[in-house]
Amino acid sequence: MDKKIIAIILIISGLLAITAGAILLLNGNSKDDSDDQTNQSTITEEKSSMNNNKTLVIYFSAQNHTRNVANKIAENLNADIFEIEPVESYSEDDLSWTDANSRVSREHSDESLQDVALKNVNVPNWDTYDTVLIGYPIWWGVSAWPVDSFVKQVDFTNKTVIPFCTSHSSGLSGSDTNLHSKTTTGNWQPGYRFYQDATDAEIKEWTDSL
16 A cells, blocks of 8 residues: 555544544533532532521520620520510519519419410511520429410420520429420420530530531
8 A cells, every 4th residue: 555545544543543532522521510510519509508508596684694604605606686575574683582472472383373475476587496495593493484475475386496594503303394294396405504604615515516
């Protein structure tokens, strides 16, 4: 065969091989780009889902102990916060449990007085929250009754509910399950007790475990 023809054939074969390689490389890159886009889309959807899982911290605090813990919990969880407020707020004298004539003592002795009127039970954007944490001080081994009044009036359907309490010496004392018994709605979780002067580190340890 003529040497020129052989040379032409070799050149053409080389060009075809180069072209085929380029096509395969382009297809491979296209697939990788597609996979990257799919993975990125999945990550974005997961982040969006997490961001949409909104958390609310609800609390009642006759003094500052529960308020301080609730504020720190909300900060750690990037959560909104709502305070339960009685129509008639509790003064320091009202909270003197060693005085048989104080407000809390009279309410403790007469359960009919424990149905405390609240300023507001309509939480803004309530339907947007998936997780609700409810904080309260321990009174005579149970949740402070203004919290009971709130729970009785609110529908927790489709919400995860996590109680927490503060106390000087009492433990959780079943106050979480007792509070749960006030309503038939919500997916209630076990509660947690903080010492009334809990440190930021102790609070963070708990919120990190949620």
